Amino acid sequence: MSPILLVEQVLNGLQSGVMLFLMAAGLTLIFGVMGLINLAHGSLYMIGAFAAAAVAGATGSFALALVAALAAAAAAGALIELLVIRRLYARDHLDQVLATFALILILSEGTRWLFGSFPLYLNMPDALSGTVTLPGGIVYPVYRLALIAVGIAVALGLWWLNTRTRLGIQIRAGENDRQMIAALGVDISRLYTLVFAIGAALAGLAGALVGAIQSVQVGMGEPVLILAFVVIVIGGIGSIKGALIGALLVGLTDTLGGVLLPELFKLFTDPASAAATGSAFASMAIYVLMASVLIWRPTGLFGARP
Amino acid sequence: MADPILATHGLSKAFGALQASDAISLDLRAGEIHAVIGPNGAGKSTLIAQICGALAPDAGLVEFLGRDVTRESTQARAARGLARTFQTSALAMEDTVLQNALLGALGASGRPWRFFSRATQDAALRDRAEAALEAVGLADLSELRTAELSHGQRRQLEVAVALTLEPKAFVMDEPMAGLGQEGSKRLTGFLDGLRVQAPILLVEHDMDAVFALADRISVLVYGKVIATGSVAEIRRDPLVRDAYLGDDA
Amino acid sequence: MSRERLLNGALLLALILIPAWALYADEPFTITLATRAVIFALAAVGLNIALGLGGLVSLGHAVFFGIGGYAMGILASHAQSYTPLIEWPFVIEGTKSMPVIWLVAIVASSGAALLIGLLSLRTSGVYFIMITLAFGQMMYFFAISWPAYGGEDGLSIYVRNGFPGLNTLDPIQFYGLCLALLCLVLAVNARLMRSPFGLALDAARQVPERVRAVGLDPRRLQLVALVISGAITGLAGALFADLNRFVSPTMLSWQMSGEIMVFVIIGGVARLFGPVAGAGIYVLLEHLLGGVSEYWQIFLGLVLLIVVLFGKGGVVGMIGGRRRDG
Numbered sequence: 001m002s003p004i005l006l007v008e009q010v011l012n013g014l015q016s017g018v019m020l021f022l023m024a025a026g027l028t029l030i031f032g033v034m035g036l037i038n039l040a041h042g043s044l045y046m047i048g049a050f051a052a053a054a055v056a057g058a059t060g061s062f063a064l065a066l067v068a069a070l071a072a073a074a075a076a077g078a079l080i081e082l083l084v085i086r087r088l089y090a091r092d093h094l095d096q097v098l099a100t101f102a103l104i105l106i107l108s109e110g111t112r113w114l115f116g117s118f119p120l121y122l123n124m125p126d127a128l129s130g131t132v133t134l135p136g137g138i139v140y141p142v143y144r145l146a147l148i149a150v151g152i153a154v155a156l157g158l159w160w161l162n163t164r165t166r167l168g169i170q171i172r173a174g175e176n177d178r179q180m181i182a183a184l185g186v187d188i189s190r191l192y193t194l195v196f197a198i199g200a201a202l203a204g205l206a207g208a209l210v211g212a213i214q215s216v217q218v219g220m221g222e223p224v225l226i227l228a229f230v231v232i233v234i235g236g237i238g239s240i241k242g243a244l245i246g247a248l249l250v251g252l253t254d255t256l257g258g259v260l261l262p263e264l265f266k267l268f269t270d271p272a273s274a275a276a277t278g279s280a281f282a283s284m285a286i287y288v289l290m291a292s293v294l295i296w297r298p299t300g301l302f303g304a305r306p
Numbered sequence: 307m308a309d310p311i312l313a314t315h316g317l318s319k320a321f322g323a324l325q326a327s328d329a330i331s332l333d334l335r336a337g338e339i340h341a342v343i344g345p346n347g348a349g350k351s352t353l354i355a356q357i358c359g360a361l362a363p364d365a366g367l368v369e370f371l372g373r374d375v376t377r378e379s380t381q382a383r384a385a386r387g388l389a390r391t392f393q394t395s396a397l398a399m400e401d402t403v404l405q406n407a408l409l410g411a412l413g414a415s416g417r418p419w420r421f422f423s424r425a426t427q428d429a430a431l432r433d434r435a436e437a438a439l440e441a442v443g444l445a446d447l448s449e450l451r452t453a454e455l456s457h458g459q460r461r462q463l464e465v466a467v468a469l470t471l472e473p474k475a476f477v478m479d480e481p482m483a484g485l486g487q488e489g490s491k492r493l494t495g496f497l498d499g500l501r502v503q504a505p506i507l508l509v510e511h512d513m514d515a516v517f518a519l520a521d522r523i524s525v526l527v528y529g530k531v532i533a534t535g536s537v538a539e540i541r542r543d544p545l546v547r548d549a550y551l552g553d554d555a
Numbered sequence: 556m557s558r559e560r561l562l563n564g565a566l567l568l569a570l571i572l573i574p575a576w577a578l579y580a581d582e583p584f585t586i587t588l589a590t591r592a593v594i595f596a597l598a599a600v601g602l603n604i605a606l607g608l609g610g611l612v613s614l615g616h617a618v619f620f621g622i623g624g625y626a627m628g629i630l631a632s633h634a635q636s637y638t639p640l641i642e643w644p645f646v647i648e649g650t651k652s653m654p655v656i657w658l659v660a661i662v663a664s665s666g667a668a669l670l671i672g673l674l675s676l677r678t679s680g681v682y683f684i685m686i687t688l689a690f691g692q693m694m695y696f697f698a699i700s701w702p703a704y705g706g707e708d709g710l711s712i713y714v715r716n717g718f719p720g721l722n723t724l725d726p727i728q729f730y731g732l733c734l735a736l737l738c739l740v741l742a743v744n745a746r747l748m749r750s751p752f753g754l755a756l757d758a759a760r761q762v763p764e765r766v767r768a769v770g771l772d773p774r775r776l777q778l779v780a781l782v783i784s785g786a787i788t789g790l791a792g793a794l795f796a797d798l799n800r801f802v803s804p805t806m807l808s809w810q811m812s813g814e815i816m817v818f819v820i821i822g823g824v825a826r827l828f829g830p831v832a833g834a835g836i837y838v839l840l841e842h843l844l845g846g847v848s849e850y851w852q853i854f855l856g857l858v859l860l861i862v863v864l865f866g867k868g869g870v871v872g873m874i875g876g877r878r879r880d881g
Contacts, residue, residue, distance in 0.1 A: 037681045087864055093681050094612045098820055098863045101813050105856030113850045222809060226692045229685035237681065280700040287693035291674050294686070298677040358768070384770035396765040398758045408751075409758050413769025418755045418776065422746045425754040471769060 004138050009259050010252065015144045017251025018151020022206035023228035024235070024243040025158060026199030032238035033174045033195050034089055037096050040080065040103035041203050041228070042221025048073040048204025049211035049220060050111060053120040062125035066208055073204020074197040076107075081196040086189065104222070112218045119215035122208070147209055154202065155244055162240065171195060175238065227254075230286055234293045236303025245301060250286050257285030309372055310335050311505055312388070312475045317356055317366035319529075326352040327363065328529035334475055334505045339497065341508045341516045344526035350509045351393065353526065354479050357507070358390045359383045371474060385416060387474035389504075391464040391481055397452050404448035406463055407435035410470030438469035442496065458489040465493070475504050482512040494518055517541075525549075559875030563828040566835070570734055574727045586726040587798075592838040593733045594794045599818035599830030600740055601787030606816070607825030608753060609780035610760030615671065615687030616815045618694045619785040621807030622667055623660035623792025625698070628710035628802035630656050635713060653718040653732075656793055664789020665782045667694075672781040676774045691812050698804040709803025716797055723797075733794055737831070740787055745827055747783075756780050788815070817855075821862055823869030832870045 027041050051072035056065035080103060088096045123129075128143040162168040170191055173181040182188050207221065214220070231250050235242025262278025269277070293300065310333035319327040326349040334340045344350055355361035357368055359380035368376045375383050384390075397406050408425055411434035412418055425431060439445045442462040447455065455463065461481060468476055481497070482490040494515045497506060501521075510516050516523065517537050524534040527549045533540060540546055570593065577585040598620050605611040633640050633649025640647040650656060675686040699707045715723050723729045747753050759766045759773035766773045796802040805811065814837070822833025840858070844851035866873055 031681065037684060084860065084864070093684060094606075094824075095863050097612060097614065097684060098816065099860055101817070102856040102859035102863065104813075105852045105859070109850045109853040109856070113853070223692070226688055226809065230689045233678075233682060233685050233689065276700075276702045280697055280702075283696040283700045284693050287689060290686070290689060294674050294677055299682070360764070360767075379772070380764075380767040381770050381772050384768055390768050392764070392768075396762045396768070398761040398765065400761060401754075401757065405754060406758075409754060409766070410769045412751050412755055413766070413771050416770065418752055418771055419779070420751040421753075422750055424746075424749045425751045426749070428751065431751070467765070467769065 004136065005259070007134075007136065007138055008140060009255050011140055011144065011148070013252035013255035014248065015147050015151075015251070016255060017248040018148055018155075019206050019210050020224070020227055020231055020251055021151055021244050021247035022154060022202045022209075023224055024231040024247050025154070025240055026202040027225075027228055028232050028235070028238055028240060028243045029171070030196060030199045031232075033171055034192055036085065036088060037093055037100070038085070038199075039097060039100035039225065040107065041199070042223075042225030043104050043107035044073045044077055044200040044203040044221070045207035045224055046111060046218065046221040047076050047107070048207035049122070049216040050115060050120065050207075051204070052208035052211055053122040053216045054115075056122050057120070062123075062212075065122065066205070069204045069208030070201045073207070074201040076204075077200020078193055078197040081193050085196060086192065089192070108218050115218075117218065119217035122211040122216055124212040143212065150205075150209060154205075158240055167191075167194070227286070230290050232300070233290050234300055236297075236300025238304070239300070239302040242300055242302030249289065253286050253289050254282075257282040261285070310369075311371060312357070312477075312507065313369045314353075314357065315367040315369065317353070317363050317368065319352055319356060319361065319363050325529045327356065327366075329366065330526070330529070330531055331366075332524050332531060332534060334507045336505055337501055338521040339501050339506045339508055339519045341510055341520035341523045342526055343510065343513070343516055343523060348526040349529040350526055351479070352529075354390070354477055354509060357477055358388065384413065384471065387471070387504075388477065389468040389471040389473035389475070390477040391468050391479055393479040393483060395460040395464050397460060397463060397467070399451075399453040401452055402448065403439065403444055403450050403452055403455065403463060404432075404435060406452055407439050407448070407466055407470055408432070410438065410467040411435045414471045434470050434472075438466040439463075441469055442466040443492075458485050461485055461489070461493070465496070473504050476500070476506040478506055478508050478510075480510055481508070482510055482515050485512075490515055557875070559826070559828075559871060562832075562871060562875050566828055566831055567738075570737075570831075574730060578727075583726060586730050588838055588842055590726070590730045590733055590798055591795075592835045593730065593737050594791050594798060595815070595818055595834035595838065596831040597733070597737050597740060597794065598788045598791035598815050599822070599834050600737070600744055601784045601789075601791060602815050603784075603819050603825065603830050604744065604747065604787065605777075605781050605784035606819055607829070608748065608756050608760065609777050609784070611777055611781060611784075612684050613687045613781070613784075614684050614809070614812050614816065615689075615691035616785075616788050617807050617809065617811035618667055618671065618691050619664040619788040620792035620795070620811060620815065621694060621698065621802075621804070622664045623789035623794075624796035624802035624806040625704065625710075625792075626660035626663050626789070627656050627716070627793040627796040628712065629704055630659060631712040631716055632704070632710050651714075651716045653716045653723070653793075653797070656716060656797075657790055660789045660793035661786045664792070665786035667789075668782045668785025669778070671785075672778045676778055676781070688809060688812070691807065691809055695804050695807040695809070698807050705803070707804060709801060709805070711801050713800070715800055729798070733798075736790070736794070740790075741827060741831075748827065752776070752779070817859055819869075821859065821869055823871030823875075826869065826871040826875070829869055829871045836870065 023045060027038060030036055030038055048069035052065035052069040055068035056062060084099060084103060088099055124143045128146050130142050131139050132142050133139050170181060170186050174191060227250060231243060231246040234249060235246030258279060261282040262275045265274035265278040313333035315331050317327050317330040330353060342350055356363045359378060367374055370383060370386060370388055408431050411431040415431065436445065439448055442465050444459065444462055444466060465481060482493060485493060490512055497519055500506065520537055522534060522536060523540045524531050525540060525546050532549055533543045533546050573589045574586055577583060602616045605613050630649045631651055634651045640649060671690050675683050704710050717723055718732060721728050721732060755766060755771055756776045759776045763773040792806060818833035818837055819830050821836055823829030840855060844854050862869060
């Protein structure tokens with residue numbers, strides 16, 4: 001395989017990694033602060049994508065579409081937090097799983113009812129739709145580079161939020177000691193709604209950004225949700241840094257495995273069956289990665305030691 | 307002198323800057339009650355956790371029946387005959403009193419892989435469980451759900467479950483806690499007779515009980531054993547009066 | 556006799572009487588629906604052992620369901636094309652015999668449960684949920700991208716497999732077979748709940764530190780529970796594939812895992828007949844609401860939400876009162 005192709009695949013891996021990070025960061029933040037496992041996070045990803053596709057379809061503006069995605073996902077997040085999620089903080093994980101599974105059913109079928117079963121398409125903005133030639137002669141889509149840039153910006157933004165702002169201090173206090181933060185006079189239920197809405201907005205943003213390179217359809221969120229879970233298991237729950245490292249590892253493993261494993265199998269068997277067998281095993285690569293981390297460090301790379 | 311049943315040698319554990327156990331060496335000999343006292347935060351719970359295998363020490367050894375068990379799991383130590391009670395009752399609240407005692411008997415039997423017989427109709431398990439309940443005075447309540455027991459009765463059940471193991475040594479974490487005068491007097495009487503079955507390492511706040519029961523007392527302050535001796539010796543020890551009684555009073 | 560027992564008896568009686576009613580009312584489709592409910596119930600009885608008794612929130616039980624399904628699909632497809640599964644180092648032929656298929660389904664799914672359990676029980680709580688979900692997804696994608704057995708399209712077989720002495724093509728006989736298996740497994744489950752193992756497992760769910768303190772390893776108890784649980788759900792998977800004469804990656808999907816869990820929860824977790832009630836209600840809702848609206852799962856979601864938020868104990872809990880055992 002040529003080095004150019006390899007670099008291209010590494011970039012693709014980074015791109016899918018940073019988008020996973022947007023999902024995993026919200027999930028891990030919500031778990032860290034509220035102790036909640038939220039299966040409906042994938043639905044918020046879907047809501048972001050649908051909002052973006054609808055607004056882009058009506059106005060033709062990608063910028064407005066992104067704003068709509070953020071607003072719709074944050075609003076949906078805040079709404080389900082107020083109606084359902086806040087009744088779950090004191091419940092066990094089983095109840096959280098079931099109630100948020102119920103939310104998936106309601107939100108997915110509700111979206112299907114509103115928009116139908118056919119996929120929508122979200123076009124990327126013209127300014128970003130071309131390709132650019134990178135050093136070394138690699139031709140690469142601008143839009144995917146932009147996604148990587150957005151991911152890095154969000155990571156930096158979260159770091160800034162967490163370490164440099166009042167909200168970040170409250171969030172970290174909430175992770176450590178719930179009573180303490182209430183005693184400090186912070187309105188804890190507002191903080192929770194806010195954190196949930198931020199996580200939702202990140203998911204919605206990811207949905208809209210990825211929606212421009214894939215189709216926008218009901219059920220698009222859950223595979224990403226499960227990948228984000230793999231990221232969290234690898235990175236360690238509650239850790240934003242773990243989410244970032246885990247997301248990049250998963251993105252790279254998935255992308256490179258899909259290219260390299262069929263190549264590897266070509267050494268042993270004919271090209272056609274090598275491609276089939278290789279891609280079948282490549283689909284398992286990230287889970288093998290997860291299993292290895294579990295054997296080595298059951299609480300993830302950056303998770304709290306018990 | 308006979309070998310001790312249970313001993314720690316230089317047991318140390320730190321949590322960040324806090325030295326919770328600082329080179330703790332103590333032993334438990336056949337037939338005795340050895341009480342460990344100390345102010346809150348002295349590291350008593352950390353010590354018990356290391357002895358029973360819930361927490362790995364940074365350094366030092368735990369010896370049980372002449373064998374180094376430092377790296378063994380909680381369940382392996384229990385299977386060797388080390389029985390503990392918990393400070394806050396760790397009982398299956400949804401189950402009956404008898405079922406909790408049966409669990410102990412089942413653990414002692416070492417044969418949990420029976421899928422078709424009825425646990426409550428297994429004569430061997432049942433005899434053992436009922437004998438233990440009888441011994442602590444809970445025989446009449448055996449069909450009650452554990453959640454319906456009073457606090458004091460739960461403390462008794464804690465001891466009963468430990469009894470079902472017919473252990474070689476007991477480690478008891480504040481068995482008198484919250485019992486009230488009447489209750490702790492009764493339990494004191496019971497533990498007094500229990501030491502002939504197996505020695506007891508007794509971590510306890512109730513000083514009346516400790517002074518009434520203990521053959522020896524070790525005083526733990528800031529993770530260190532500052533004194534070990536008989537009741538009379540400890541009462542006299544100026545270091546103890548200064549560090550502990552002064553602190554608490 | 557407690558109310559829960561009366562309810563259990565009523566459920567069982569209803570299951571036995573359904574074929575008679577279907578014949579009398581001349582609605583043969585009812586038997587297919589009832590067979591579906593019975594098989595779902597069997598899958599959920601399996602999950603209930605891990606979830607209700609063992610406290611293991613497995614969101615990956617579709618793995619076992621799907622493995623059972625593929626055990627049927629693979630063995631039967633080789634039998635119908637007269638090609639052996641493998642020729643080296645020894646020849647293994649396909650088969651159309653249900654007992655053999657069931658055995659393979661049970662062995663394969665319990666093997667998968669053992670592997671998944673060894674990895675996922677290194678952790679607990681929310682990690683366990685995410686890991687079981689992830690391994691489920693792994694099997695799903697593997698089935699989609701593995702071309703030998705139909706990939707995304709799945710595998711069809713022409714004729715339902717056979718059982719010695721029965722005509723399995725007759726819906727009533729096949730239903731009876733499934734119901735008999737369900738009853739057998741329920742009887743095993745009832746014994747299990749009261750056995751020494753069940754006692755220890757139930758305690759491991761409530762107070763693992765106590766179980767360790769009496770010398771038992773809670774994880775090992777939970778691992779065995781997961782293996783038994785996976786085996787039963789795998790058996791259900793083989794039956795489900797036989798009912799549809801079709802198996803596809805859908806049986807391995809996370810939605811399937813969620814649905815199996817929904818059966819348990821709507822019916823009542825850790826109740827012997829909870830999964831039976833839950834699967835029955837699900838199939839009924841699917842049939843009735845599905846006829847009214849294409850978007851019936853919105854209502855299912857609402858029902859589930861209400862059961863979770865307000866109705867502890869599921870249907871069996873609401874009708875039968877507090878859980879008793881011993």
